[in-house]
Amino acid sequence: MSRRTSYRRANVEVTGDMVMAELLGRLRPLTQNEVHVGMQGDAELAMIAGVHEYGSVKMKIPARSFIGTGKKKAQAAISKLVRKGINEIARGERDIESLYEEIGQLALGKMEKNFDRIKQPPISPIYAKYKVGGKKLLRAEQDLRESLTFKIVPKG
Incomplete structure (x- = not known):
C-alpha cells in the first residue's frame, strides 16, 4: 500500500542580498526529516x-477518532507555522x-485538546450500566492520553 503524501508551497521571499547557495544550504536539510505525531x-x-x-x-464499538481528527484540526495551524518557519530559516533567523x-x-497540543473533547457517539445504555468508572467514553483514557507523543524521524 502506498503512502498518500500532499505538498503545499511555502513561498520564500528572495531578496537581492541573499546568496542562492546559502539559501539552498539552509533549506535542503528540511527534506531529510519529518515529524510523526501519534501514540506510543x-x-x-x-x-x-x-x-x-x-x-x-x-465488538460493536463505534469509531471515536482522536488521532485522525486531531490531525485534521491541526493542519491549518501547522501550515501557517511551517510557512512562517521556512521563511525564518531562509533568512538565517531560525x-x-x-x-x-x-x-x-503544536500538533500534540491540538491532538490532546481533541482527545479531551470526545463525546460522540455516546456509550450505549447497556454498556453504561456495566461500565466501571463513570461515563467516560474511552477505555484506558488516562493511559491513552499520556501515550500521545511526537517524534522527529528521518524520511523514507
Whole structure:
C-alpha cells in the first residue's frame, strides 16, 4: 500500500542580498526529516487505541477518532507555522530543529485538546450500566492520553 503524501508551497521571499547557495544550504536539510505525531505504548494499548480510532464491527464499538481528527484540526495551524518557519530559516533567523520541535508541540497540543473533547457517539445504555468508572467514553483514557507523543524521524 502506498503512502498518500500532499505538498503545499511555502513561498520564500528572495531578496537581492541573499546568496542562492546559502539559501539552498539552509533549506535542503528540511527534506531529510519529518515529524510523526501519534501514540506510543505497549501492544494492548495500541490495540485499544486502534479500536477507538476506527471502531470494531465485531465488538460493536463505534469509531471515536482522536488521532485522525486531531490531525485534521491541526493542519491549518501547522501550515501557517511551517510557512512562517521556512521563511525564518531562509533568512538565517531560525534553526530547523526548533521548527520541527514547534510543529510537534503544536500538533500534540491540538491532538490532546481533541482527545479531551470526545463525546460522540455516546456509550450505549447497556454498556453504561456495566461500565466501571463513570461515563467516560474511552477505555484506558488516562493511559491513552499520556501515550500521545511526537517524534522527529528521518524520511523514507
